[in-house]
Structures are given as C-alpha cells and as structure tokens.
Amino acid sequence: MSQNNLSKIIIVAKDEWRYWLRSKLAISVMAIGLLLTLSSVIVTSINMMELSHARHELQEDAEETFVEQPDRHPHRMVHYGHYAFRTPAPLSILDPGIDAYTGNSIFLEGHRQNSAMFADQKQGTALTQLGSLTPAFIVQTLAPLLLILIGYSSVSRERESQTLTYLLSQGTSGNTLILGKGLALLSVIGLILAPLAVAALISLHDGESITAVLAFILGYGLYLSVWALLVLLFSSALSKNSESFTALAFVWILLCVVMPRVASTTAATSVPAAGKLETDFAVIAELRKLGDGHNAADPAFDKLKAELLEKYNVDSIDQLPVNYRGIIASAAEAELTHVLNEFAEQRMQTELSQIHVSRQFGWLSPMVAIRSLSMLVVGTSIETHHRFLREAEALRFEFVQALNKVHVEKLSYQDDMNRNKDAAATQKARVSAENWQVLEDFNFEVDKAKQRMQRSLAAFLQLLLWIVLLVVAIRTIGKRLI
Amino acid sequence: MNYFFQQLNREWRFMLRQKYILILLTCTFLISSFSVLSGLNEISQQQQTLERLKAADTVDREAAQKKHHDPGSIAYYSFHLTSSAPSNLAFAALGERDIYPWKHRIKMLALEGQIYESDTQNAELAQAGKIDFVFVLSALSPLLIILLFHDLYASERTSGRHDLLVTTAKSSWALWGARGAIRFISLLLCLMVPFYFGAWLSGTNLSNVVMVSFWSVIYLIFWTILSVYWGKNASSAPRVASGLIGIWVLFAFIIPILGDLTINKLVHSPEGGDIVLTQREAVNDAWDIPKETTMDAFIASYPEWKDHVAMESEFEWKWYYAFQQVGDQTAAPLSQAYRDAAHKKYQLAGIASLLSPPLLLQRVLTRLANTDAVAAFQYEQQIRDFHERLRLFYYPFLFTQQKLGETQLATMPSFEKLTQIQKAELNSNIDTSQ
Numbered sequence: 076m077s078q079n080n081l082s083k084i085i086i087v088a089k090d091e092w093r094y095w096l097r098s099k100l101a102i103s104v105m106a107i108g109l110l111l112t113l114s115s116v117i118v119t120s121i122n123m124m125e126l127s128h129a130r131h132e133l134q135e136d137a138e139e140t141f142v143e144q145p146d147r148h149p150h151r152m153v154h155y156g157h158y159a160f161r162t163p164a165p166l167s168i169l170d171p172g173i174d175a176y177t178g179n180s181i182f183l184e185g186h187r188q189n190s191a192m193f194a195d196q197k198q199g200t201a202l203t204q205l206g207s208l209t210p211a212f213i214v215q216t217l218a219p220l221l222l223i224l225i226g227y228s229s230v231s232r233e234r235e236s237q238t239l240t241y242l243l244s245q246g247t248s249g250n251t252l253i254l255g256k257g258l259a260l261l262s263v264i265g266l267i268l269a270p271l272a273v274a275a276l277i278s279l280h281d282g283e284s285i286t287a288v289l290a291f292i293l294g295y296g297l298y299l300s301v302w303a304l305l306v307l308l309f310s311s312a313l314s315k316n317s318e319s320f321t322a323l324a325f326v327w328i329l330l331c332v333v334m335p336r337v338a339s340t341t342a343a344t345s346v347p348a349a350g351k352l353e354t355d356f357a358v359i360a361e362l363r364k365l366g367d368g369h370n371a372a373d374p375a376f377d378k379l380k381a382e383l384l385e386k387y388n389v390d391s392i393d394q395l396p397v398n399y400r401g402i403i404a405s406a407a408e409a410e411l412t413h414v415l416n417e418f419a420e421q422r423m424q425t426e427l428s429q430i431h432v433s434r435q436f437g438w439l440s441p442m443v444a445i446r447s448l449s450m451l452v453v454g455t456s457i458e459t460h461h462r463f464l465r466e467a468e469a470l471r472f473e474f475v476q477a478l479n480k481v482h483v484e485k486l487s488y489q490d491d492m493n494r495n496k497d498a499a500a501t502q503k504a505r506v507s508a509e510n511w512q513v514l515e516d517f518n519f520e521v522d523k524a525k526q527r528m529q530r531s532l533a534a535f536l537q538l539l540l541w542i543v544l545l546v547v548a549i550r551t552i553g554k555r556l557i
Numbered sequence: 558m559n560y561f562f563q564q565l566n567r568e569w570r571f572m573l574r575q576k577y578i579l580i581l582l583t584c585t586f587l588i589s590s591f592s593v594l595s596g597l598n599e600i601s602q603q604q605q606t607l608e609r610l611k612a613a614d615t616v617d618r619e620a621a622q623k624k625h626h627d628p629g630s631i632a633y634y635s636f637h638l639t640s641s642a643p644s645n646l647a648f649a650a651l652g653e654r655d656i657y658p659w660k661h662r663i664k665m666l667a668l669e670g671q672i673y674e675s676d677t678q679n680a681e682l683a684q685a686g687k688i689d690f691v692f693v694l695s696a697l698s699p700l701l702i703i704l705l706f707h708d709l710y711a712s713e714r715t716s717g718r719h720d721l722l723v724t725t726a727k728s729s730w731a732l733w734g735a736r737g738a739i740r741f742i743s744l745l746l747c748l749m750v751p752f753y754f755g756a757w758l759s760g761t762n763l764s765n766v767v768m769v770s771f772w773s774v775i776y777l778i779f780w781t782i783l784s785v786y787w788g789k790n791a792s793s794a795p796r797v798a799s800g801l802i803g804i805w806v807l808f809a810f811i812i813p814i815l816g817d818l819t820i821n822k823l824v825h826s827p828e829g830g831d832i833v834l835t836q837r838e839a840v841n842d843a844w845d846i847p848k849e850t851t852m853d854a855f856i857a858s859y860p861e862w863k864d865h866v867a868m869e870s871e872f873e874w875k876w877y878y879a880f881q882q883v884g885d886q887t888a889a890p891l892s893q894a895y896r897d898a899a900h901k902k903y904q905l906a907g908i909a910s911l912l913s914p915p916l917l918l919q920r921v922l923t924r925l926a927n928t929d930a931v932a933a934f935q936y937e938q939q940i941r942d943f944h945e946r947l948r949l950f951y952y953p954f955l956f957t958q959q960k961l962g963e964t965q966l967a968t969m970p971s972f973e974k975l976t977q978i979q980k981a982e983l984n985s986n987i988d989t990s991q
Contacts, residue, residue, distance in 0.1 A: 100796060100799055151844055158830070176656075176680040176684045178675070182837075190674055193830060197656055197899075198826055198829065198898070198899055198902070200816065200820045200905070201906060201930055202816050202909060202910070204686065205809050205813065206810045206814065217810070220802065315715075317711070317793075318577075319795075321794075324700070325580075325581065325584075325704060328697065332697060335685045336685060336686050336688035339685035339686065340595045340688050343599070344599070347602060350606065350660070350678070352660055352662060353610060359617060426679045433685065495870050
C-alpha cells in the first residue's frame, strides 16, 4: 500500500470520527456503550474477587474443622466427610461462564459421589435470564449492536447524500473508502476493549499467564472485527441507509439473540442426557453385586476373607493381626469408587458431546464462537468444571481410604465388634484425633494456559473463517462500488 | 364493510411485494415453530424420564424391603422418588425447570442433607438459555415489531410519497390503519399458529390457551403502539429504530440487571453451605454427646414418644433417626431464612418486572405454566411434607417395636398420593371460598 493511499485511509477515518462527534446518536451510543462496559468490568471484578476470597477461606475452614474433630471411630470420620470448593479462575472477572450455574462446593463422604450443591442461580432473582452485567455478555451481545448503530450508514450515507460519486471521481478508490471507514470502526473497537484489556492485564497479578490474557483480548478483537466487517458489507452493498440498518438489525437478532439458544436447544435435543438420578439406579444395580461395605458378613466378601486367612495363616478373622472390618470397608470403597467413576465419566462424556454439538454452531454465528472461545480461554467452561469434579473425587477417595487404613491398623477387631455393648466399649472403639491429619491441601487451579489454548483453537478458526469470507465479499463489492 | 376489505386487500398485496417483510415473517414463523417443537420434545423427554424413574424406583424399593426386615434398616435402604410433572402448558414456557430440580429421591435421613442435591442438566447449555415460546414472544417479538413498524411513516416520507398518500387517502385509518393491521395480523399469526399447534398436541386446557393469547396480543399491541407512536413524525427510519431498540435494551437488559443488583444488595440470605454444615455438625456430634441430650431434643418436638426413649444398647435405630431429626431441627432456622430470602427475592423481582414488560410477560406466562420459581418452592415444600409423613409412619415401628410386615408396608405414604390429596384439598378450598 502506498504512502499516499495510507494517508487517504486515515483522512477517511478521521472524517468518520468528525461525523460521529457531530451526531447526537453516535455520541450517546458510544457513551452508553463505554459506561456499560466499564461498570460491568468493575461490578463483575468485585463479585468474582469476593467469591474467590470466600471460597479460599471456606476451603481452609473445612480443612481445619476436619482436623479438629475429637477422638472417634474412624468410620465416623468417613461419614463426617469433607468439602471441596471450586475457586474461580483469575480471568473469570471478565467471564464468569458457568460459575453461577453449577454448584461450587461438593460434600465429600464415604460411599457416595455427591453432586455440586448451591448453584447461585437458584438463589437468584431470575431477572438475569436475558442477560447479565458481565463484560462477556456486554461485549458479546451489546457491543455488536453499538457498532451497527454507529456504523450502519458509513458507506450508504455517502451514497444517499450523493457524495459517493464525488469521492470516487476524485480518485479515492472504493476499497480505500471502505478501509478508512473500517479503520474508524476499529478504533471504536479499541475503545470498547480498553477496559477489558486493563482488567485482563490486572489478572496477570493473580497468576494468569500472559498467553491466556493475550488470547482473550485477541479473541474479542477478532469477534468485534467480524461485526465491523458485517457492518461495512451491508452498508456498502445496500443502497439505502434504512435498508442497511434493517438488514443489520435483523442479522444481529439472528446471530446474537436467536442462534446461541438454538445451538443449546439443538444440543440438548440431539444428545439426550440421562440425569444423575437415572444413572444412580444403574449404579445401585451394579453396586448390589459388589456387596455392602458396612456388612462384613456379606457373602460378596467371602473370597477376600479366604485370601486373608491364608495370607496370615490363621483360622478365623478374630485371629487376624489387622481389623477385618476395616479391610472390607477399604475393599468395598475401592470397588464402589471404580463403578461410580465409570458412570461419572459417562455422564461427563455425554455433556461433552452435547457441548460439541452446540459449539459447531460457531461456524454459523460468531457469537456462539466467541462465547465458547471466551469461556475456554478463561477456564470457566464445562471442561474445567469436569476437572474440578475429578479432582474433588480424587480427594474424596484419598481421605476415605486413608481413614480406612487407620481403621485397619489402629483399631483392634475385638474392640470394633464390641463397640455397641456399652458406653465404655464405645469409648474403646475410637482412635486418637491425631489420625485426622490425612487431608491433602485442596487448591483448585484453572487448567494450564496451553491446554486452554488448544481447546479454543476451533473457536479461533471459526472467527477467522468469518473474517476471511467477509473480507473477500467486501473486496468484491468495493471494486464495484458506485 | 366492503370498503374496509378493499383497503385490507390492497395493503395485503402491497406487503406481498415487499421482500424484506416476507423474509422477516418467514423467519418469525420458523423460529416460533422451532421453539414450540423443541419445547414439545423437551417436555416429552421429561415425561418419559419420569415414567422410567417411577418404574425403577418401585422395583428398587421393593428389593430393599425384601432384603431387610427390621424397620430401621428398611427405612435406611428405601429411597422414595418425588417429582413435579410438567403441566400441559410447560412446552411453551419451560421456565426454570432447567435450574431448579423437578425430581428428587429422598430417604428418612436428615432432609437438609438431601434436599439441596440437584440433578441439573448440562450447565453450559443452561447458561446459554433455551429457546422456548415465551422467549420468542417476550424477547424476540418486540424486535420484530420494531423492524416491521418503525418505518411505517418514515419509509413513505423518504421515498417522497407520504404527502401524496395522505391527501389521496379517504381517511388516515384507511391508509395507515389498514397497513398496520395487515402487518400486525401477519406477525401475530406467524407467532401464534405454532403455539396453537403445540397446545393442541399436548392437550393444553382452553383457559390457558385463551390466557396466553390474551397476554400475547396485549403485549404485541403495546410494542406496536410504541413503535408507531415513536416514528410518527420522524423522517429517518434508522433513527426511529435505534431509539426503539434502545428502549428494548433498557427493558430487556438494563432494568432487570439493575433490579437484580439492587435486590441482591437488599436481601441477605444465609449461605446454603452453612445449612448443610450446621446439619452435618449436629448429626455427627450426636455420636459423641450423651444419648439423653439427643432424645430430649427429639421429644421436645415429638412428646408422644417420651416414654419410649430409653436405650438398651449403644446403637439403636430409634436414636439414630432421632438424631437425624434433631440435625434437621438445628438447621431449621437457617434453612427457613434461606427459603425466606428466596421468596423475598422473588417478590421483589416481581416489583422490578413491573418496569420491564418482557420480564413481566415471562413471569405471567411461567406462572400460568407452573414452571417458575414459585412452582419450585411449592415442590420443595411438598418434599418436606412428604418427608414428615414418612417419619411419622416409621416412628411407631421404631419406638414401640411394632412389627413392620407387608400389611403395614402397604400403607406407607407415597409422594404421588400426598400430592393428589393436597391438590384435592386446594380445590375444595377454592370451592368453599366461592
């Protein structure tokens, strides 16, 4: 591009700005847009930081109360249980994603995998069904509308007021004109993204990687560029301001309001998911075969019993040097966890295939693409939640088995069997509270930046494809601009 | 009359020649149909799930009751399915059934430890929201109306025909009225025909269909009048539409968001986690404190068992279920405050939605379809009532060694029967109040 051409482009862009600054509509739209973005960044940042702080504290409290429990029968502690809290990712100050829709704490206890409880949405006002004051929503849904409102007439205006022929005959090519208008729109995009970028950079301080921050900003930059290109395309292709506006407004309705919901509904319909309640029946049926770990006399454990007797070369379980009840509890827990994990994995796979369907709609709507891109890069998508579920399960299994080990080694079988005889026997069937130091520190962290980037690759491609197609279309129209 | 139809006929032919209006109407019809069909599909999936669950639940409970013979173990191992079936209008207003649970399995242990378990759907899909008929009507149709009506005058002004048309028309009604009426009726039909089809398929009762139609028409008329009035004197169609879309953004997003922020600042709710934590501490501490303390707390609520609380062994089921109940009692104030906060928020949201027609319409229609938060609150209360009946059923067997045989098991309360009784009571109350 020649120096001359570049300066022409800048002149066109400057002129567009002069027009906006004179137009009451453009000024108020920009002011409202900036105000919304700024306030959403501030409100969401404060909210998410508070949540993060609160959950860290709850996690520490849960660990402390567990350790502070008095002397008890070790199996009582298995049922006393523990909690795992999902602390939000640093970038979630810009896109909380599914945080409010999944419970954020799980009660961990023996023999059960509980689901996450207390999703914030349930205790909410139901007022935010259409949209919430998060930077993600504002920029994904409202910013395109803002670009349409200030840009719909960028080229069609010149045509309607008959300045277009004049401009073209003066030696400004159609493409130069469109590029200049595009540059002006790009500067508006920069303005919208500035508060986001600042907040994203702040999250570096909380340990977010620079790659993720840059990818986040780039993703939103690409998304809004798609909209700037759409605006330019319709404004150049249609001959009247009103036609350009109506068409753009309609495209916005389809891509931003209708498509995301069509995507999620299609996903839910095409991949039906059995609820947890339903798979629980299958789990119960599977577990019946395994035997009840509370009942050491369950015939399901006969084989294990025979093996133990042989190993220690004794005739009856009373003579074993270890606590037979503890061994049964431990063996039953291991088998049961195996079954539970299998079903949990199945459920997660179903959810992933649903999400896979809905994310394909990103080829049809840039809004769906940026929605997944944003949640994936930030680490507030379903994948990260699944990892939380897996890590919480690992924590559960670890402490339950550690307690079962205490049961096996620190409590004699005779004391254990007599535990309900009288108060003194109950006292004797306890182990010291020192044994409660079995908890690993649980600190949930967002996935590695590299992994998040890999997941979001498809969404980046979707946006890039939109950009390439739109650029080609605009260039064709730009050449024929009259 | 004939003259009237001539006007409509002329405007009808005029509309058929405007391509963009036809595209708009076709899309409206397609989106509305999609929302109704997917709603029907969702509801039929929910019904099928419930059927399967009911069958599996009965089998599972009967197996547990065969395997165990003492009342304590039977109570410990029998689960009970509770559910809230979708109404015959639910296909059009899926409401909050994807956020609040509509199925639970509970047993006789402390309820506070069970009731917050939720069998929710895919969170990422829930976050995107579903497209149901109520969404199409409340959020989308105003935008379509804006696109159809904002340029009623302005388009004629810019094309220079306005004054000519006005002077040649017999009355302003004959021109603008006929044009507006044709556009309005076409849009109304494109929106509502799929709904009527869905209502016919799912056997929605007539009164509900009439109510939905009534509210829809009122709502659409509101937006039409607003759009026409807003564009009355303007000559630039895009400027009119910008203003109208601004109003829509205000109603659909800004007011609800501000309302949400204010309400969450006004209403303080205990943390859900604290309820479960309190309940868990109370239940687990029971193993370490004197049995009399637990039993005293229990008979304070159920004095009828005060002569049967003496224990012969260090573990007896009656004591086990007594401390479960005491756990619930300890957590009861927190739990009540938690529910009160949710109710309060719902009420305040009602006030906020008075300022936002789209939300008001959603509220009215989800209430009609019984798929809103109120329905979820009622369902939770039903679960609590059922849990209480279940406990009252078991207590005599636990505290006074009565035999729990097959004859007695047959009289065990069931959730379905309970909800039927409650419904009958509600109806008879309505009858007597009339």
